[in-house]
Each structure stands twice: as C-alpha cells, then as structure tokens.
Amino acid sequence: MSVTATATVALAATHHHPSLAAVETRGFLSPTGVEIAFLLVGLVTFGAAIVTVTTRQLVHAALWLVVALGGLAVEYLLLTAEFIAWVQVLIYVGSVVVLLLFGLMLTRAPIGRSPDADSGNRWAALTVAVAAAAALVWVVVDAFRATWIDLDGPAAGSTKITGESLFQNWVLPFEALSVLLLAALVGAIVLSRKANQEPDERKTPTAATGTTPATGPTLATAPATAPPAADATVPKPAPAPAEEPAPAEEPSPADAPAAPAAAAAPDPSEGGLR
Amino acid sequence: MHLAYPVVLSALLFCTGLYGVLARRNAILVLMSVELMLNAVNLNLVAFDVWLSKATEETLHSGQALTLFTITIAAAEIGIGLAIVLAVHRNRGTADIDKLRDTAERPERSEKAEASA
Secondary structure (H helix, E strand, O other): OOOOHHHHHHHHHOOOOHHHHHHOOOOOOOOOHHHHHHHHHHHHHHHHHHHHHHOOEHHHHHHHHHHHHHHHHHHHHHOOOHHHHHHHHHHHHHHHHHHHHHHHHHOOOOOOEOOOOEOOOHHHHHHHHHHHHHHHHHHHHHHOOOOEOOOOOOOOOOHHHHHHHHHHOOHHHHHHHHHHHHHHHHHHHHHHHHHHHHHHHHOOOOOOOOOOOOOOOOOOOHHHHHHHHHHHHOOOOOOOOOOOHHHHHOOHHHOOOOHHHHHHOHHHHHHHHO | OEOHHHHHHHHHHHHHHHHHHHHEOEHHHHHHHHHHHHHHHHHHHHHHHHHHHHHOOOOOOHHHHHHHHHHHHHHHHHHHHHHHHHHHHHHHOOOEOOOOOOOOOOHHHHHHHHHHO
C-alpha cells in the first residue's frame, strides 16, 4: 500500500508503536491516496449497485452487478485482503453472475425493457431503505469517528496469513462447511430432479418434443437450447432420462471453494432444459 | 485509512440491497439484491478484521475466515435459490413473486390429478 510522506516521516522519527505515531498526523481533511482511491472505487461500486436495483432491463441488472462486485474486489485489495479479493473475483464475478444469467434465461426473462420489473410498493421500499441508510450511516460514523485502519506493514490478508488462520484455528468450521456444500449440491440436484419424475408418474405422452440433448449440455451449448426447451416444458413437461446430470456434476465437488458455484452451475440449467 | 470509509460504503450497499429486495418483482432480481446485501456484510467483516488485526497482536483473523465462509454459503444459497426459482417457474409458469400468493397447489391441478388417478 502506498504510504504518505507525513506518515513515513512520523514512522521514521518515532520508535513508538507505529499506529500511535501515525495517529498524530492523521486528519479528516487530509485524505491519503488510499482513501481517495477507496472513495472513487466506492462511488463506482455504489452507483453500479443503484443501477442494479433500479434498471428495468433484467440482463443489464446482472451485468451491473458484475461492476459492483468487481469494485468490491478492488476495495478488498485496497484493504490489503488479497486472498478474499481473488476469491471474490473467482466466485462472485466468475460463477454467481453466470448462474444468475442462466436463471434469467431459463425463466424466459424479457430482453429489453420490462415495465413491471418493480412492484407497486416501490415508494415504501425507498422510504425503508433511505431511513435504514440514514440510521446506519449516522450510527457507524458516530461510533467510529476516531478509528483508523493501519494499512502499513505486511498485508493483513495475504494468502499465507489467511491460510494459516484458516487451517489452524478454523479447521472444524471449514470441514463443516464442506459438508454443507455437499448438502447444497445434493439439494440442488434433488430440486431439479423431483419435478422431472412427476410427468413420468402421470405418463403424459409428450416424447415428441425433441429438445432434450443427447449428451450432457455444456455451458456453451446451454443458452442456445434453453429458450425452446423452456417453451416446451412449461405447458407439458417432457420426460427425460434421469441419468443425464450425473456425469456433468460428479467431478466438481472435489475442487476448491470455487467448486460450489461451479458445481451448482449445471443443475439449474439442466433442470430447466427438460 | 479511516474506518468510516469502508463502513459507510458497506451500510449504503446494504440499504441498496434492501431496497432491491423490497421493490423488485422478479425473483432472480431479488436474489441479486440479496447478493448485494451479503457483499456489504463481507466488506464490513474485512474492514473490521484488518483494523483489529493491526490493533491487536494476537488475532484469529476471524473476520476474514467468516468472510470466506459467507462467500461459500452465498454460492450455495444462489445455487439452491435458482433451483427453487426454476422449479417454481416450471410449475407455475412465472417467476413473479407478486403472483405467487398461494401456499398450496392450485385447485385445477389437484382436480386434474384426481381425474387421472
């Protein structure tokens, strides 16, 4: 992180605790370079978040969400939490937004402006949100008026430090979380599959809709086949072989924390394909 | 860095997500707003963890560990949530949460099931 000249002078002149020495040279009206960068990126992030919740074009909302989440990753980098920043880029920007776009396509979201994107209680929601924002900002600014983050020295969130704390102090929650991820994976598969067994029991003769792919659909081919499949499935669901999702999802749960979203990615799409 | 910068940004992002959850009509847009709220909480956790890890000598880095856990649970939540939304869309033909007002199956479906049975 960049260090201002005054802070370095204060650090070099005094041999006291660094944070105590640096506190004396700080002020509200002399923001450091890190603070200015944080402010600018924060404005971009906040603006993108506002556009995400107010735009009437549904796909644009997902794309503005990418800007907001990427801006948050930059904020993590400015706070010297490097590992969390890259995890944010990998999981949120890489897979959660892709999942959301898949969901928008599979629910046949309208392309272009949709006049009914907001519900009727928009003004009540705006009132609640503005009141909550005013209360929260007032409380936190009043509470942490004289609190400073010391960003000098080694990074507080490098991969080494995060890994050591995660695998020395947080091993048990980490393993419990992996079990939870497995449960979420199985749950997503079951949710996608339970609705598909329903037409089998009722024996609806709708095998003529030949939109079910022969092999497991990859991420590239799924959007192309999604709209006709969704058209076919809503009036009368087509029965499909239940063995399809298994090969696409089996290799994923063994991966790193990026596995959940990547593993959960195929099942909603495949569930909607049938 | 003053602690107010990340904390105020986090509060504003949380309230933006709150507005989205309350005002949006499409279920997937509601899920996006929930993601915004979760990210605001993550920023709060990271900011306080960096502050406290430099202010004290011994620390467990609980804020960053909790942030990683939150990101993982958010990913699982979005997978399950989208599966539920797609199942609802298959059964009811809409993802509009203002139209999903009945807690049981609609009567014509049950009559059809009785007729088939």
